[in-house]
Amino acid sequence: MKITQTPSDTTLTLVLDGELDASSSVLLDTELSNPAVLKYQKVLIDCQRLNYISSAGLGVFISHLQRFQDANVKLVFFNMQEKVHNVFEILGLDSLMTIVPSETEAAAL
Amino acid sequence: MKNAIRISCERSNLKVVRDFVSEYLAALGQSELRVNQIVLAVDEIVANIVIHANAEDASKHLDVRLNVENQVFRIELRDQGSSYSPASYQEPNMPEYIQQGRKGGMGMALVNRLMDRVEFTQHGDYNICRLYKQLI
Numbered sequence: 001m002k003i004t005q006t007p008s009d010t011t012l013t014l015v016l017d018g019e020l021d022a023s024s025s026v027l028l029d030t031e032l033s034n035p036a037v038l039k040y041q042k043v044l045i046d047c048q049r050l051n052y053i054s055s056a057g058l059g060v061f062i063s064h065l066q067r068f069q070d071a072n073v074k075l076v077f078f079n080m081q082e083k084v085h086n087v088f089e090i091l092g093l094d095s096l097m098t099i100v101p102s103e104t105e106a107a108a109l
Numbered sequence: 110m111k112n113a114i115r116i117s118c119e120r121s122n123l124k125v126v127r128d129f130v131s132e133y134l135a136a137l138g139q140s141e142l143r144v145n146q147i148v149l150a151v152d153e154i155v156a157n158i159v160i161h162a163n164a165e166d167a168s169k170h171l172d173v174r175l176n177v178e179n180q181v182f183r184i185e186l187r188d189q190g191s192s193y194s195p196a197s198y199q200e201p202n203m204p205e206y207i208q209q210g211r212k213g214g215m216g217m218a219l220v221n222r223l224m225d226r227v228e229f230t231q232h233g234d235y236n237i238c239r240l241y242k243q244l245i
Binding site: 066086093 | 121123127142145146149152153160201211213216
């Protein structure tokens with residue numbers, strides 16, 4: 001798993017590249033735990049190159065979502081592959097998290 | 110086609126098992142979505158065995174065996190760690206998990222929703238988990 005950060009004034013974009021499992025999700029947890037993340041209005045997660053997610057990867061997002069909401073930071077996923085979106089659907093997370101098709105739509109939120 | 114592997118109980122081997130199962134299923138002509146669903150179910154159980162049942166002890170191992178009979182794909186996982194009790198399973202409440210900021214407790218829900226049958230048994234010192242899925 002490779003995570004690339006692209007910060008702008010109000011938005012932090014994280015590009016995820018690889019597989020998010022019980023081993024690699026530790027890295028993502030470290031990135032999202034950084035208090036500096038909460039100074040942005042939006043955190044966008046680019047999932048185009050995210051080829052796999054397990055419950056450990058979902059758990060990282062779930063564990064930070066309330067903290068983000070409390071700080072008025074929007075967490076938005078975009079460019080998600082069908083097989084990865086399917087994992088969110090199986091647990092009903094697609095209706096509890098913000099997932100949009102493209103970066104343009106994510107930026108417009 | 111190779112149908113069995115042995116891994117040591119380390120997190121880095123989760124991918125080794127996923128790649129092994131994925132290649133086996135792709136060779137059977139299963140769709141990318143279906144391969145991912147079955148691989149995910151196996152990965153969740155393997156992660157539980159490696160991290161919880163065997164406490165990531167690299168001196169311990171896990172045997173994975175795959176086969177297909179009458180169009181039913183079967184995965185057998187065998188280890189010597191602490192055993193899992195399916196009776197302890199609780200359906201996760203996702204809105205509540207989000208509110209509580211929980212990280213875990215969803216893996217078995219995925220497995221139960223994705224597979225047709227899930228069995229946990231003990232034979233002497235060994236725990237055996239078998240997962241079944243009808244192939245299309």
